[in-house]
Amino acid sequence: MNPKKLVVVGGVAAGASFAARARRLNEAAEITIIERGPDVSFANCGLPYHIGGEIPARDVLAVQTPQSLKDLLNLKVRTQCEAIQIDPIGKRLQIKDALTGQTEWMDYDKLMLSPGASPIRPPISGIEDERIFTLRNLQDMDRIIAAAETGMRAVVIGAGFIGLEMAEQLCRKQMKVQLVELMNQVIPPLDAPMTMLLESELRRNGVEVLLGDGIRDFRPENEHVTCRLNSGTCLEADIVIMSIGVKPDNELARAAGLTLGVRGHLVVDEYQRTSNPDIYAAGDAVETLDRVMPARTAVPMGGPANRQGRVAADHIFLGEKARPYPGSLGTGIVRAFDVVAGITGWSEKRLQSAGHAYETVTVNDNHHASYYPGAKPMTLKIFWEPNSGRLLGAQVTGFEGVDKRLDVLATAIIAGMTVEDLCHLELAYAPPFGAAKDIINLAGFAACNRRDGLVKHTPELPTDPRVQVVDVRGKPLAEAFPPPISTLNIPFPTLRANLGKLDKNRPVVTLCAFGKMSYFAARILSQQGFDVTSFSGGLKANVDPRSPAKLPTA
Ligand SMILES: Cc1cc2nc3c(=O)[nH]c(=O)nc-3n(C[C@H](O)[C@H](O)[C@H](O)COP(=O)(O)OP(=O)(O)OC[C@H]3O[C@@H](n4cnc5c(N)ncnc54)[C@H](O)[C@@H]3O)c2cc1C
Secondary structure (H helix, E strand, O other), X not given: OOOOEEEEEOOOHXXXXXXXXXXHHOOOOEEEEEOOOOOOOEOHHHHHHHHOOOOOOHHHXXXXXXXXXXXXXXOEEEOOEEEEEEEOOOOEEEEEXXXXXXXXXXXXXXXXXXXXXXXXXXXXXXXXXXXXXXXXXXXXXXXXXXXXXXXXEEEEEOOOHHHHHHHHHHXXXXXXXXXXXXXXXOOOOOOHHHHHHHHHHHHHOOOEEEEOOOEEEEEEOXXXXXXXXXXXXXXXXXXXXXXXXXXXXXXXXXXXXXXXXXXXXXEOOOOOEOOOOOEEEOOOOEEEXXXXXXXXXXXXXXXXXXXXXXXXXXXXXXXXXXXOOOXXXXXXXXXXXXXXXXXXXXXXXXXXXXXOOOEEEEEXXXXXXXXXXXXXXXXXXXXXXXXXXXXXXXXXXXXOOHHHHHHXXXXXXXXXXXXXXXXXXXXXXXXXXXXXXXXXXXXXHHHHHHHOOOOOEEOOOOOOOOXXXXXXXXXXXXXXXXXXXXXXXXXXXXXXXXXXXOOOOOOEXXXXXXXXXXXXXXXXXXXXXXXXXXXXXXXXXXXXXXXXXXXXXX
């Protein structure tokens, strides 16, 4: 028999998606959303962009209202109402109305927990000052906008996705922005080399980026807040944005005895059932299967939350016909001014720390045909399983077309594709859109060259003095941007004529601007009997990252 009463705790991404799908599957059910805040189903991902003025109208962020959910889906929505206790035996939920202070119990047949995750506010001295903000909902956004009206100096603590978006948007408001990050890179989920372009773009636009330093405490003063960092550096701020991560809002679930994972996320099965079969959960509050490895993961992103909510409703009303949630991949993308970077699947550091064997290549190319006006450089890094060639992860950075490559690679990983498959992906091509050999094909070619033993790659410049490092860039570039180690400059077109300058008994590393010419050089040298390795990815930091890569088409 279909359940009659569904109660949903939390009415934004996962909760609203669950309720909408449940209604489409069953007209008769009584579906009630309990939401602590004054809004339901709002666009939290859009909040930074309204702060900066890029989304001018506030009301577009309120995607639905209690009244529109009533009209469209016949949902009962109780805002400013908090769920305070679950009675799993009696199948009741206790709620408290924030306006009247009254509490009451509601019966449920099935309970959906989608309380999300709250921004972390560490218990450090001074954190309660009213000029220190976190950003989760429309009210936080309004407070930040009001504070930014009078202040000119912002310190953003944490250079993750939200921190970067906030740094960019506060800059748009002509504020002086300082961005502090504990790690030695921005966007810590990515591998450090793939974040360099983002970092330089932030600096180019006036953001002061302080890496490898964390917040020690705050000293509220009359005129400003002093942010004291671990290094002793003190920053003066009119407003502070804390964006150092989120933690699942699972106190209710913990008190009800539901099983939580090591980091406090609700453990759910493939149909989003918690350890209690009448209680489902979805979104930032849960951990699920990992899509790449036999592991569990928690991905606090909008896509997983929405899709998990749908799976839970399907399971309640379709039973065995419901399609299980296959796990999360961890696909994320961020923009800082003109630069875009993204990740899907596992990163190198995650593979390393979990002790998984992997191989990787980094390739550079333009986002569409080099000869077509407006070509912009792009860097793509992929990881794969050594034996099978199965893709494990990818990262992309550039100016345009990053989202397209990331989505293709996310799809490829989900499909279980190998690097061989990337070689022959037939992707949309006309000069304004791509290239006859897209950068994704190139990554496949480079990986296969490696698998076939045609080339050895190194991601690092050699330190062994026995190694002959051959810089095959043209003389002007090599002289203008010398590598940080001693090299022999033999421009690529002259290499065949200058083989005599190299000692066959010593190893050779070839390097160039983008990694492609050094590969070509390595092929020449290896066929002449040299033990040669190509410096993968090239020295591109030494060329203007904004101009199209001058790459040979061969
Ligand atoms: C500023 C910002 C930008 C973001 N940008 C992106 C992005 O670009 N891309 C992306 O994929 N993701 C982004 N995210 C993350 C994405 O918004 C979340 O992953 C998603 O909203 C999670 O959905 P959820 O339903 O689990 O939780 P939420 O959307 O947070 O909703 C949970 C709701 O539950 C309510 N609640 C909690 N406890 C109770 C209780 N006891 N009683 C009643 N109500 C309760 C809360 O008030 C909250 O409204 C962003 C998040 C933020 C804050």
